[in-house]
Amino acid sequence: xxxxxxxxxxxxxxxxxxxxxxxxxxxxxxxxxxxxxxxxxxxxxxxxxxxxxxxxxxxxxxxxxxxxxxxxxxxxxxxxxxxxxxxxxxxxxxxxxxxxxxxxxxxxxxxxxxxxxxxxxxxxxxxxxxxxxxxxxxxxxxxxxxxxxxxxxxxxxxxxxxxxxxxxxxxxxxxxxxxxxxxxxxxxxxxxxxxxxxxxxxxxxxxxxxxxxxxxxxxxxxxxxxxxxxxxxxxxxxxxxxxxxxxxxxxxxxxxxxxxxxxxxxx
Amino acid sequence: xxxxxxxxxxxxxxxxxxxxxxxxxxxxxxxxxxxxxxxxxxxxxxxxxxxxxxxxxxxxxxxxxxxxxxxxxxxxxxxxxxxxxxxxxxxxxxxxxxxxxxxxxxxxxxxxxxxxxxxxxxxxxxxxxxxxxxxxxxxxxxxxxxxxxxxxxxxxxxxxxxxxxxxxxxxxxxxxxxxxxxxxxxxxxxxxxxxxxxxxxxxxxxxxxxxxxxxxxxxxxxxxxxxxxxxxxxxxxxxxxxxxxxxxxxxxxxxxxxxxxxxxxxxxxxxxxxxxxxxxxxxxxxxxxxxxxxxxxxxxxxxxxxxxxxxxxxxxxxxxxxxxxxxxxxxxxxxxxxxxxxxxxxxxxxxxxxxxxxxxxxxxxxxxxxxxxxxxxxxxxxxxxxxxxxxxxxxxxxxxxxxxxxxxxxxxxxxxxxxxxxxxxxxxxx
Numbered sequence: 001x002x003x004x005x006x007x008x009x010x011x012x013x014x015x016x017x018x019x020x021x022x023x024x025x026x027x028x029x030x031x032x033x034x035x036x037x038x039x040x041x042x043x044x045x046x047x048x049x050x051x052x053x054x055x056x057x058x059x060x061x062x063x064x065x066x067x068x069x070x071x072x073x074x075x076x077x078x079x080x081x082x083x084x085x086x087x088x089x090x091x092x093x094x095x096x097x098x099x100x101x102x103x104x105x106x107x108x109x110x111x112x113x114x115x116x117x118x119x120x121x122x123x124x125x126x127x128x129x130x131x132x133x134x135x136x137x138x139x140x141x142x143x144x145x146x147x148x149x150x151x152x153x154x155x156x157x158x159x160x161x162x163x164x165x166x167x168x169x170x171x172x173x174x175x176x177x178x179x180x181x182x183x184x185x186x187x188x189x190x191x192x193x194x195x196x197x198x199x200x201x202x203x204x205x206x207x208x209x210x211x212x213x214x215x216x217x218x219x220x221x222x223x224x225x226x227x228x229x230x231x232x233x234x235x236x237x238x239x240x241x242x243x244x245x246x247x248x249x250x251x252x253x254x255x256x257x258x259x260x261x262x263x264x265x266x267x
Numbered sequence: 268x269x270x271x272x273x274x275x276x277x278x279x280x281x282x283x284x285x286x287x288x289x290x291x292x293x294x295x296x297x298x299x300x301x302x303x304x305x306x307x308x309x310x311x312x313x314x315x316x317x318x319x320x321x322x323x324x325x326x327x328x329x330x331x332x333x334x335x336x337x338x339x340x341x342x343x344x345x346x347x348x349x350x351x352x353x354x355x356x357x358x359x360x361x362x363x364x365x366x367x368x369x370x371x372x373x374x375x376x377x378x379x380x381x382x383x384x385x386x387x388x389x390x391x392x393x394x395x396x397x398x399x400x401x402x403x404x405x406x407x408x409x410x411x412x413x414x415x416x417x418x419x420x421x422x423x424x425x426x427x428x429x430x431x432x433x434x435x436x437x438x439x440x441x442x443x444x445x446x447x448x449x450x451x452x453x454x455x456x457x458x459x460x461x462x463x464x465x466x467x468x469x470x471x472x473x474x475x476x477x478x479x480x481x482x483x484x485x486x487x488x489x490x491x492x493x494x495x496x497x498x499x500x501x502x503x504x505x506x507x508x509x510x511x512x513x514x515x516x517x518x519x520x521x522x523x524x525x526x527x528x529x530x531x532x533x534x535x536x537x538x539x540x541x542x543x544x545x546x547x548x549x550x551x552x553x554x555x556x557x558x559x560x561x562x563x564x565x566x567x568x569x570x571x572x573x574x575x576x577x578x579x580x581x582x583x584x585x586x587x588x589x590x591x592x593x594x595x596x597x598x599x600x601x602x603x604x605x606x607x608x609x610x611x612x613x614x615x616x617x618x619x620x621x622x623x624x625x626x627x628x629x630x631x632x633x634x635x636x637x638x639x640x641x642x643x644x645x646x647x648x649x650x651x652x653x654x655x656x657x658x659x660x661x662x663x664x665x666x667x668x669x670x671x672x673x674x675x676x677x678x679x680x681x682x683x684x685x686x687x688x689x690x691x692x693x694x695x696x697x
Contacts, residue, residue, distance in 0.1 A: 041533040070347050139545075143347065146536055147544035182554075222544075225350070225357040232358070233532025240525045247518040254514050258305060258506065 030180045032150040032157045035212070039219060043234065045227050046220050049201055051082035054217025057210050059092075060197050062141065065133060065188075067121035070142035071221055074115040080227040081220050089115050096120045134174050136187030145215070145222035152215040154180065159211035162190040272296050297487055302505035303512055304493035306674050310384075311491065312519030313377040319520055320370040321479065325472050327363040328412075335415065337465035339458045342417035343546045361535040362527075367409050368538045369527045371561035374402060382592070383613060385601030386492040392593040394485040397478055399589040404475045406562070406586070411468040413559060417461065418543030423556045425464070426456050431569075434576040455549065495673045496601025497666055504670035555630065563627030564620050564646075570631040571643040581643065588650045595650055597658030600666060608661040609653070616649045 038047040055076065058068075073093035076084045084092065093113035098120060101108035113120065123129035130137050148154045161180035165171050175185040192210050199205050203213075220226070274292040276282040285292055334353050336345040349356035378398070381387055387395035410428060414421045429450050435443035452459025490499060499505055506512075530537060538560060542553050558566050568585050572578035588595075603610050619642045626642065629635040667673035 070344065070351070075351075143544045147541050149541050151541075229357060229361075229532055229535075233528065236528050236532065237525065240521060240528060244518065244521045244525065247514070247521050251514045251518045254510050258511075 030157070030161075030182060030184075032153050032180060034150075034153050035156055035215075037152060037216065037219070039216070039226055041230060043230060045230070046081065046216065048083050049203075050213050050216045051220050052084065053199055053201065053203060053209075054213035054215070054220075055082055055084075056199070057192070057197050057214040058141075058217055061191050061210075062214065063119075063122060065122055065129070065138040066141045067123070067138075068119045068142045068221060069121055069140055071119045072115070073113060073117055073119065075221075075224060077115070078224070081224055082217070093117060133187065138188070141218055141221065143222040145219040147222075151222075152219045155215040155218055156211045158186075159192055159214065160207060270296070270302055273300055299507065299509045301487065301490075301508040302499070302502070303491055303508045304499060304504060304670050305506045305511070306493050306495065306670050307491060307512065307515075308494055309515075309519055310376070310380040311493075312516045313373050313380065314486075315516035316373045316520050316523045317370070317377060318479065319524075320366060320373055321472065321475060324363060324366050324370060325476070327359050327366065328469070328472065330359055331363055332469060335465075337415070337462050339417065339461060339547070342415060342461060346416045358531070361531045365527065365530045365535060365538060367412065368530070368559070368561065369523070370405065371409070373523070374405060375561070378402065378589075379617060382616075383603045384492055384494060385496050385596065385598070385603065387593045388496075388596065388598075388601050389593070390489045391485075391492060394482060394489070395593055396590055397482040397485055399586070401475055401478050401482060402589070403586060404471055404478065408468060408471040408475065409559070409561070411464040411471070414461065414464045415468065416543055417547045419545040419547055419551075419553050420540045420543040420556070422456060422547035422549065423553055424558055425460060427556055429456065429460075431575075431579045431582070434579045437576040457549075492601065493670060494602060494604060495667055495670060496605070497670060497673075500669050501671070557628055560624065560628075563625070564623035565627070567623040567627035567639050568643045568646065570627075571636065571639040581647075585646060588647070592650065592654070595654040597655050598661065598663070599658075600663040605664040605666055606657075606661055607664060609657045612649060612653045612657060615645065616653075619645045619649070 038044055038050065058066075073089055076082050076092060077086055077089040093115050096113040096117075097110045098113045098117050099108055100111050103109055123132065126137055145151045145155060150157070157180035158178060161178045163177055163179055165177040169177065169184070171177060172185060175187055176189055177184055178186045192207055192214075194206050196207075197205060197210060199209075203209055223229075272292060272295075274285070274289075274295040276285045276291070281291060284290065331349065334345060334349045334356065336342060346360065349360050353359070381395065381398065410424070414425045429447055432446045432450065433443035435446060437443070448454060450460070451457070452463060490505075540557065540559075557563070565582055565585055569578045569582040572581050598606060598609065600606060603613050622638070623642050623646065626635050626639045631639065668677070
């Protein structure tokens with residue numbers, strides 16, 4: 001009975017991958033290869049050094065156009081993330097100028113950022129962002145790693161997916177050819193190139209590493225409680241497993257009273 | 268099942284309360300000693316699982332509501348704030364979102380169980396109808412809840428579904444449009460829409476809880492059906508609900524929670540749609556608007572019909588038809604176990620629902636549409652043709668003499684050796 005029950009549950013669950021894969025099968029279906037990540041379930045954790053490098057890539061390249069408005073500088077020092085030191089977080093925050101106010105004279109003023117500030121957006125509004133990017137709006141990256149089928153795999157594939165335009169492909173002016181992007185035409189130029197960012201921890205400064213590191217960083221940004229989730233999950237699952245065994249044995253012993261015709265059930 | 272009360276107040280206080288509000292008597296008679304068929308299998312544990320899921324959804328939902336802001340400008344960000352800054356907020360939100368899926372998984376299994384074992388047949392018609400009503404309320408609640416994060420799929424699902432009412436323009440010009448604008452509270456889906464969906468999303472679970480009370484009441488009048496579908500004949504056919512079914516339901520519930528926890532902790536977004544992590548944008552329609560997995564079969568039925576109004580009618584009928592099942596089924600026996608012909612039609616119906624679920628996730632074109640129409644036809648034919656006709660023509664297999672006989676084999680005089688019989692018992696009971 002139980003196995004039949006489990007099979008039925010699985011059959012229903014099988015409906016779901018079908019529905020998600022359907023999304024990627026649009027026209028010009030991009031091929032998103034699955035990568036191996038340190039944070040993969042069930043026990044994965046983030047690689048601190050990788051997140052730090054990823055932040056460095058974001059800060060020096062991506063942040064020129066892409067906002068991350070849901071994150072605060074303090075997040076960079078919180079457990080389960082890049083875990084920058086308190087001092088480092090203060091330094092990072094103080095490098096940006098934040099518009100604050102109004103002060104007692106009723107005027108807005110500029111001040112250095114604090115850890116409690118949200119990541120400063122590169123553009124004041126979407127219109128300005130479009131005007132600076134030939135009409136294209138660079139999307140906010142706060143939850144990007146959850147907002148596209150494939151998540152970090154997609155981000156990695158996109159950043160490493162720039163290729164020369166194939167013959168016969170009609171590329172609109174100002175666009176770039178990218179194998180991972182739906183439709184293969186993307187407005188974002190391939191700014192991430194070998195050597196574009198200087199790593200200080202000995203990691204090779206290659207496009208492949210940049211893409212991998214920034215994808216991991218964006219995954220953390222989208223899912224900052226992932227480590228806590230995996231850790232809690234392990235405890236909950238162990239508890240439930242033991243609980244299930246106890247319940248099963250208790251159920252068997254209670255029902256054993258019934259296994260004879262003359263047994264009384266009013267025990 | 269109506270049975271003489273065996274409650275004995277043990278203390279002065281219990282006697283005092285019993286004369287004023289016999290609450291403890293009711294708990295004792297209806298929960299502890301309630302006579303329940305001894306042969307219920309694990310498919311019967313989903314009633315308890317569903318009660319747990321409703322409680323879990325209300326508990327997590329009430330706390331989420333303390334942090335959520337129902338406004339176009341803040342809804343998306345307030346959900347993210349729950350994920351980032353509220354203590355255990357990620358657990359609350361993922362439990363609530365995955366919980367909706369688990370709730371539907373359980374309710375579909377529960378419904379198919381009722382269909383298979385003929386639990387809707389006399390004298391349980393009202394029990395069944397109340398169940399269908401709960402299903403309808405659940406669908407409405409889940410739909411409204413899905414709108415609250417105000418992501419792209421939230422917004423466009425609301426747009427598509429509320430727009431279905433505009434098909435009434437085909438009946439009386441202007442009626443549909445007026446109704447849709449009334450529902451929206453404006454000329455487009457916006458802040459007033461979000462606010463009313465939020466208000467109703469908070470209200471409906473309590474209506475569900477009320478109907479659940481009626482559902483359980485209606486269950487306790489005739490008592491539970493059982494896999495043989497035959498009535499309880501002697502006291503030997505039953506066991507007291509506690510401890511036999513508290514422990515069995517409890518064990519099944521723990522297993523179900525393991526599945527639930529597996530999704531919450533290791534694949535919380537697997538059942539969702541990535542587009543809902545993009546803030547709602549009324550100016551940008553997603554390439555494919557798909558509902559949550561548990562609505563996909565109905566979505567496939569809606570799109571299988573080329574005419575908008577008829578499509579909406581088919582969509583509503585696909586659930587509404589369940590209300591009439593007690594009178595559509597003409598079979599003399601309840602349980603499909605003893606129905607050699609109907610059995611095949613039943614499993615074909617289960618496959619049809621799964622196939623419609625798959626087709627609902629695909630674009631409505633080419634073969635997808637053709638198959639969508641074939642399966643939609645069978646979906647309705649199952650209720651309107653198979654149930655009345657097969658019930659009349661089929662000759663059921665012989666029923667066991669009693670529930671006890673179905674569990675322990677025929678009377679002892681003719682019973683097979685003890686070892687065989689106890690093995691059979693284990694199969695039936697486990």
